[in-house]
């Protein structure tokens with residue numbers, strides 16, 4: 001690994017943390033219909049304006065001992081969690097793809113998935129804009145050399161169609177149209193193989209997380225489940241490791 005590459009890797013991590021800080025603003029502001037770019041940052045509890053030194057990602061959270069400087073209310077751990085996961089995922093993406101268009105596409109995808117996941121956790125709803133963003137990334141990805149376009153057209157239906165049939169059979173049930181549009185857009189970006197793997201891995205992640213939440217009594221058996229975080233985990237897992245897993249599986253046959 002050259003120094004140049006290592007510098008870029010560290011830059012990716014720090015850049016991801018800063019983007020994570022912006023994503024926190026999106027997670028809070030978009031559902032509350034506050035303009036994302038407008039105005040200063042404020043404490044959601046006391047609405048006091050926050051100074052620049054209180055807005056340093058992760059560090060301010062630790063220095064302020066997890067409390068607002070003005071009203072002393074607890075700062076949600078979601079803020080540093082979002083910042084740190086964006087940083088780590090950005091760095092890992094750069095590590096995998098290097099200085100290519102793929103890195104940029106996956107960075108935007110990670111950002112959209114993080115915002116969508118926390119919106120879904122907070123309100124069990126995601127705006128259509130989320131799927132639109134992912135679909136646009138899917139169209140841009142057609143510029144990646146060597147991409148088999150028909151695999152990606154097929155991807156639109158590979159996961160979304162089975163989900164749609166389940167939705168019809170369960171008459172609404174737990175899933176919503178939002179989840180289906182989300183998987184159709186992700187299918188365009190990932191192609192049919194990886195989106196099917198995403199669906200399977202989401203089901204596994206979902207079961208594991210579900211068992212933990214019920215075991216620790218965070219949720220009851222009948223509570224509504226936000227699907228987008230599980231689907232997002234599945235999508236990123238499949239994107240990062242899917243091709244190796246599929247090749248390994250084929251080698252077994």
Ligand SMILES: [Zn+2]
Pocket residue numbers: 043044045046047048068069070071072073
């Ligand atoms: Zn406050």
